[in-house]
Amino acid sequence: MTNRLIGRLPKVGIRPVIDGRERGVRESLEEQTMNMAKAAAQLIEENLRFPGGEKVECVIADTTIGGVADAARCADKFEQEGVGVSLTVTPCWCYGTEVMDANPLIPKAVWGFNGTERPGAVYLAAALAGYTQKGLPTFGIYGRDVQDATDKSIPSDVQEKILRFVKAGLAVAQMKGKSYLSIGYTSMGIAGSMVDANLFQEYLGMRTEFVDMTELLRRMDEGIYDKEEYQKALSWVKVNCKEGFDNNAPEKQTSRERKDWEWETVVKMTLIIRDLMIGNPKLKEMGYGEESKGHNAILSGFQGQRQWTDYYPNGDFPEAILNSSFDWNGIREAFVVATENDSLNGVAMLFGHLLTNTAQIFSDVRTYWSPAAVERVTGKKLTGKAANGIIHLINSGSTTLDATGQQRDAAGNPAMKPFWEITPEEAKKCLDKTQWCPASLEYFRGGGFSSQFKTEGEMPVTMSRVNLVKGVGPVLQIAEGWTVDIPEEIHSVLDKRTDPTWPTTWFVPRLTDNDAFADVYSVMANWGANHGAISYGHIGADLITLASMLRIPVCMHNVASDQIFRPSAWAAMGTDKEGSDYRACEVYGPVYK
Numbered sequence: 274m275t276n277r278l279i280g281r282l283p284k285v286g287i288r289p290v291i292d293g294r295e296r297g298v299r300e301s302l303e304e305q306t307m308n309m310a311k312a313a314a315q316l317i318e319e320n321l322r323f324p325g326g327e328k329v330e331c332v333i334a335d336t337t338i339g340g341v342a343d344a345a346r347c348a349d350k351f352e353q354e355g356v357g358v359s360l361t362v363t364p365c366w367c368y369g370t371e372v373m374d375a376n377p378l379i380p381k382a383v384w385g386f387n388g389t390e391r392p393g394a395v396y397l398a399a400a401l402a403g404y405t406q407k408g409l410p411t412f413g414i415y416g417r418d419v420q421d422a423t424d425k426s427i428p429s430d431v432q433e434k435i436l437r438f439v440k441a442g443l444a445v446a447q448m449k450g451k452s453y454l455s456i457g458y459t460s461m462g463i464a465g466s467m468v469d470a471n472l473f474q475e476y477l478g479m480r481t482e483f484v485d486m487t488e489l490l491r492r493m494d495e496g497i498y499d500k501e502e503y504q505k506a507l508s509w510v511k512v513n514c515k516e517g518f519d520n521n522a523p524e525k526q527t528s529r530e531r532k533d534w535e536w537e538t539v540v541k542m543t544l545i546i547r548d549l550m551i552g553n554p555k556l557k558e559m560g561y562g563e564e565s566k567g568h569n570a571i572l573s574g575f576q577g578q579r580q581w582t583d584y585y586p587n588g589d590f591p592e593a594i595l596n597s598s599f600d601w602n603g604i605r606e607a608f609v610v611a612t613e614n615d616s617l618n619g620v621a622m623l624f625g626h627l628l629t630n631t632a633q634i635f636s637d638v639r640t641y642w643s644p645a646a647v648e649r650v651t652g653k654k655l656t657g658k659a660a661n662g663i664i665h666l667i668n669s670g671s672t673t674l675d676a677t678g679q680q681r682d683a684a685g686n687p688a689m690k691p692f693w694e695i696t697p698e699e700a701k702k703c704l705d706k707t708q709w710c711p712a713s714l715e716y717f718r719g720g721g722f723s724s725q726f727k728t729e730g731e732m733p734v735t736m737s738r739v740n741l742v743k744g745v746g747p748v749l750q751i752a753e754g755w756t757v758d759i760p761e762e763i764h765s766v767l768d769k770r771t772d773p774t775w776p777t778t779w780f781v782p783r784l785t786d787n788d789a790f791a792d793v794y795s796v797m798a799n800w801g802a803n804h805g806a807i808s809y810g811h812i813g814a815d816l817i818t819l820a821s822m823l824r825i826p827v828c829m830h831n832v833a834s835d836q837i838f839r840p841s842a843w844a845a846m847g848t849d850k851e852g853s854d855y856r857a858c859e860v861y862g863p864v865y866k
Contacts, residue, residue: 275327277606283356284356284357286351287313287334288374289310289363290367292368313384317439321436322691323630324607324626334350339372340372341371351376360435363386363393364390366391369402375407380822382412382442385414387416388424389419394415397415410843411840413840414434434838437815442822444627444628444819452570454574465618466616482568492548493542499559507540510540514722516708525714532720542586543591546610548564550567551567575613586712586719586720588721593672593674598692604693607633607675625807628816631689631691631810635807636666637804638797638805641797642664643793644661651763653762658731659757661781662794663779666778669712672724673689675703676807678732678756686730686731687756688732707724707725713772725774725775728777728778731755733753734754736752736805737813740801746858749826749828751832752800757780758779778807782831790831817830817837818838824862826851828851846860
């Protein structure tokens with residue numbers, strides 16, 4: 274497990290702050306304060322990993338921090354160690370602004386011990402007031418129940434907040450300095466593929482790299498790809514990627530020779546897109562030093578339609594395989610590649626990937642099927658979680674194969690797992706449940722192959738999407754819910770009304786009293802674009818925390834109010850949480866502007 278991107282992985286800095294008064298006070302608190310830091314570090318290191326499988330590493334200040342000099346030494350150490358997230362801990366009163374972390378670019382939180390012997394909570398309140406006054410939004414962590422001074426455990430509610438904060442903070446740190454690789458540009462007038470470089474620079478701290486799609490043609494024509502790996506990949510595809518039915522009219526279907534050429538082309542495209550993202554040292558050995566370096570892209574998008582797909586095979590196979598947790602080289606971390614270069618949906622996919630370490634689903638939010646419409650069309654009634662209606666998530670074939678629902682969690686339930694937990698048998702089942710249908714030539718004149726499957730099982734998932742709103746900036750939408758199984762006699766009828774050669778996920782959101790979640794129709798009606806990014810698990814609360822760090826307001830969600838965790842300054846922006854979120858994001862603005 275190695276980091277495939279340029280730049281060291283961020284570390285978590287733990288800052289044990291203390292009452293600086295010596296001759297009895299500081300000395301009596303040294304052990305307890307440092308033990309808090311060690312306990313926090315152990316919690317983080319035992320529970321969190323990066324998407325590449327690497328374990329998260331914590332750095333603790335060399336000494337407790339009782340004043341400005343100690344704080345400066347800690348800041349210097351953190352800079353040298355590559356700390357990207359800062360957690361301050363204390364059981365006692367400290368000199369608030371003297372011991373604070375003043376770095377404006379690093380997400381920060383303060384855990385104040387809830388005990389009666391010393392006023393850790395008093396310091397927490399004072400510190401958060403100082404951070405707010407200085408314009409440094411900071412998360413406050415305070416346990417619900419009083420602990421004894423000798424209690425070294427971390428209460429479950431504190432653990433939850435520490436891990437949520439650190440996960441989101443590490444996501445922020447991992448994006449910084451990386452690239453979004455735009456291969457091509459605008460696809461069919463889709464606004465999300467009108468890539469906004471300022472969004473990436475100012476809100477995410479990322480570069481935006483632009484490469485014309487003709488670079489794929491050049492590399493194919495001039496043989497700028499690993500020939501040995503290409504042969505390995507092609508052989509693997511012939512064994513593991515079964516070709517599905519051709520849904521084109523008989524007179525329009527292409528020859529076997531043409532289909533074989535299309536398979537060879539899409540495999541080459543997969544290699545080249547990956548090489549464009551992260552580079553390939555093999556190319557340097559071949560004499561292509563510049564091409565070997567890649568673009569350090571943590572995220573990419575492929576325009577495809579229409580200029581490419583009117584002429585060459587579509588990007589469905591490259592996107593689906595890259596977005597999956599396995600290929601001819603075995604089980605590995607999924608890439609994040611946005612269909613139709615929809616960079617805004619790609620950002621939501623990246624958020625989900627960094628928070629869960631799993632592959633992400635890219636789908637059209639295609640159709641709301643009401644119970645009445647389903648019964649009218651099929652003569653059957655929806656039942657179970659689907660009883661109130663379903664949303665058809667379907668796309669032309671770029672959906673990750675992990676979404677087949679063939680992986681299993683510890684309890685045997687369908688799941689989408691980090692790659693290091695996926696077994697070879699599960700990877701094979703995902704491949705076996707997928708067929709690759711020749712592309713619909715009305716849409717894709719250049720051919721290609723679309724992955725075709727139906728997501729099986731009932732998995733908890735979260736659909737999200739970033740949208741750009743003129744006058745506001747980026748906003749985030751979130752809908753927690755489930756994938757649902759519907760009877761085959763219903764699925765087959767509904768599926769054939771769209772395009773049966775494409776992969777389908779049936780989605781049901783969790784309904785609430787919120788107007789946007791009053792019913793399934795309302796979720797569809799309030800969704801801000803034609804695409805959605807779907808991540809395994811109910812991660813809405815994590816997304817809300819991450820969005821607040823990036824100053825992106827959340828305009829729609831169905832997360833319980835008691836799960837929302839934002840910087841303490843948000844409470845000073847009004848009592849309505851959605852309104853205060855918008856006001857805070859406007860006041861503080863993008864982190865990197």
